[in-house]
Amino acid sequence: MTAKYEDRVVISGVGRSDIGRRLGRSELDLAVQASRDAIRDSGLSPADIDGIIAWPGETPAPSGFTGPAALRVSDALALGPLTYHGAWTEGASQLAGLMAACHAVASGAARHVLVFRSTCEASGQGGGGRSSAHPVDTGGITGHLQWLRPFGAVSAAHWMALMGTRYVHDYGLRPEQLGWVAVNARAHAGLTPYAVYRDPITIDDYLASRIITSPFRLYDCDVPADAAIAFVISAAETAPDLPNPVGVEAIGAAFDGRPYWDQFRHSTDMAAHAAARHLWSRTDLTLDDVDVANLYDGFSFITLCWLEALGFCGPGEAGSYVEGRHNIRLGAKIPLNTGGGQLSGGRVHAHSLLYESCLQVRGECAERQVPGAEVALTSAGAGPLGGTLLVTKAR
Amino acid sequence: MTATPPLPRLTPESDFYWTGGAAGELRILRCRDCRHYAHPPTPLCRSCGSDDLAPEAVSGRGTVWTFTISYQQLLPSLATPYVVGIVELDEQSDLHVTTRLVDVDPDDVAVGMPVEVRFERHDEVYLPLFAPVAQ
Ligand SMILES: [Zn+2]
Numbered sequence: 263m264t265a266k267y268e269d270r271v272v273i274s275g276v277g278r279s280d281i282g283r284r285l286g287r288s289e290l291d292l293a294v295q296a297s298r299d300a301i302r303d304s305g306l307s308p309a310d311i312d313g314i315i316a317w318p319g320e321t322p323a324p325s326g327f328t329g330p331a332a333l334r335v336s337d338a339l340a341l342g343p344l345t346y347h348g349a350w351t352e353g354a355s356q357l358a359g360l361m362a363a364c365h366a367v368a369s370g371a372a373r374h375v376l377v378f379r380s381t382c383e384a385s386g387q388g389g390g391g392r393s394s395a396h397p398v399d400t401g402g403i404t405g406h407l408q409w410l411r412p413f414g415a416v417s418a419a420h421w422m423a424l425m426g427t428r429y430v431h432d433y434g435l436r437p438e439q440l441g442w443v444a445v446n447a448r449a450h451a452g453l454t455p456y457a458v459y460r461d462p463i464t465i466d467d468y469l470a471s472r473i474i475t476s477p478f479r480l481y482d483c484d485v486p487a488d489a490a491i492a493f494v495i496s497a498a499e500t501a502p503d504l505p506n507p508v509g510v511e512a513i514g515a516a517f518d519g520r521p522y523w524d525q526f527r528h529s530t531d532m533a534a535h536a537a538a539r540h541l542w543s544r545t546d547l548t549l550d551d552v553d554v555a556n557l558y559d560g561f562s563f564i565t566l567c568w569l570e571a572l573g574f575c576g577p578g579e580a581g582s583y584v585e586g587r588h589n590i591r592l593g594a595k596i597p598l599n600t601g602g603g604q605l606s607g608g609r610v611h612a613h614s615l616l617y618e619s620c621l622q623v624r625g626e627c628a629e630r631q632v633p634g635a636e637v638a639l640t641s642a643g644a645g646p647l648g649g650t651l652l653v654t655k656a657r
Numbered sequence: 658m659t660a661t662p663p664l665p666r667l668t669p670e671s672d673f674y675w676t677g678g679a680a681g682e683l684r685i686l687r688c689r690d691c692r693h694y695a696h697p698p699t700p701l702c703r704s705c706g707s708d709d710l711a712p713e714a715v716s717g718r719g720t721v722w723t724f725t726i727s728y729q730q731l732l733p734s735l736a737t738p739y740v741v742g743i744v745e746l747d748e749q750s751d752l753h754v755t756t757r758l759v760d761v762d763p764d765d766v767a768v769g770m771p772v773e774v775r776f777e778r779h780d781e782v783y784l785p786l787f788a789p790v791a792q
């Protein structure tokens with residue numbers, strides 16, 4: 263493998279805020295807590311930080327979704343001057359901001375870039391139950407949501423469930439297969455002190471849970487949370503002086519298909535496949551080298567798509583692959599979503615999945631530690647957007 | 658239900674789609690050079706690159722490509738359960754529109770079911786919904 267930009271960066275620090283259903287704190291407060299934690303973890307001081315990136319930044323969205331602008335977090339931490347800052351409302355998955363930080367550091371535009379995701383989606387839903395209110399409705403919907411919202415397709419659950427039904431039609435996926443993704447996440451959440459839901463569930467609990475939008479049951483949908491996760495991306499040449507660097511072996515990124523959630527031609531032709539091909543083209547490592555995988559589980563069905571895209575199994579085989587947890591539990595060859603994923607850990611839009619991957623290769627996962635983990639695979643996104651990373655124990 | 662669902666804004670990009678129902682027509686943008694349908698609309702034909710596209714009425718018939726039965730009350734305007742579907746229009750194999758499937762028991766909806774358009778009016782907007790083809 264020739265030199266690649268990923269070799270020029272490390273994840274020097276990881277941090278998180280308190281995580282819960284309703285913490286009664288602001289998104290800025292949580293972002294600052296996670297960011298301070300990440301900077302402290304990196305061994306750097308705030309004065310060393312010369313870049314900051316938010317995902318997705320402040321854009322019109324349902325209450326609690328976006329988190330604060332990068333500039334507000336920079337201000338709260340008294341950072342600066344910064345040579346690089348921004349927010350990634352577009353990009354290859356929810357980890358696009360983290361990828362951009364890697365690009366900035368690899369290019370030399372910045373040396374130590376703070377990246378954060380902060381959300382108060384749990385509090386944002388308030389006490390009145392789920393609501394789909396969205397600012398785009400005011401004055402009439404434009405853009406891609408105009409093709410979905412007028413027909414009641416107002417939630418990502420609807421968009422992915424449409425693909426899920428087609429997948430069931432194409433491959434005969436059964437509920438008692440799909441359910442193991444949620445059962446597995448909950449089992450691992452029981453070993454993760456900061457996961458939102460930690461009491462074990464059985465496959466029968468899963469089958470008895472109510473259908474949200476077919477074929478998805480309650481436990482197929484991830485948990486809105488109040489939470490923030492942050493990372494520091496640093497130039498690789500600084501790693502020898504830092505206490506906790508994690509290597510970035512390869513980044514796969516894709517925008518593929520049309521920029522809509524209803525224009526796929528096959529139940530598995532999401533951008534995950536293009537992102538996975540990109541990832542594996544950038545490394546000599548293969549799936550055989552992977553010790554642990556934390557794959558996107560905004561909905562359990564998305565995890566099945568990533569398993570197939572990344573090569574864990576063939577097209578249409580992911581239901582069999584996860585059934586019974588034999589291939590995905592702690593102790594399996596490649597344990598899946600060891601921190602409880604978003605299904606039980608809380609939705610921090612893939613940042614919590616990468617956080618878990620980093621802790622695993624650092625050997626800091628206590629009861630849920632995968633013994634000797636050196637290579638961790640993470641993925642993010644669905645639909646036309648996909649991102650995937652391989653991180654490694656520092657060498 | 659009396660409340661209004663979220664509605665599109667009428668813009669030059671797509672107003673033909675939302676107002677065709679006034680004439681009882683489902684209108685889809687079509688390339689006048691290679692005759693490819695373009696939905697959602699684009700300024701250039703994604704098949705041949707032509708910039709000569711215009712809305713045309715289609716048959717309004719198609720088949721259910723996929724669907725989901727939604728049980729969670731998310732919109733005051735929609736009683737649950739309701740069925741969201743993607744319909745593949747008869748005119749072209751990749752011509753997919755998202756819609757609501759109506760006048761059918763949700764449990765009877767199936768992939769491949771033949772459906773035809775009908776319109777739900779909200780002032781100047783006519784939402785294209787689909788129902789099973791009458792036997
Ligand atoms: Zn054309």
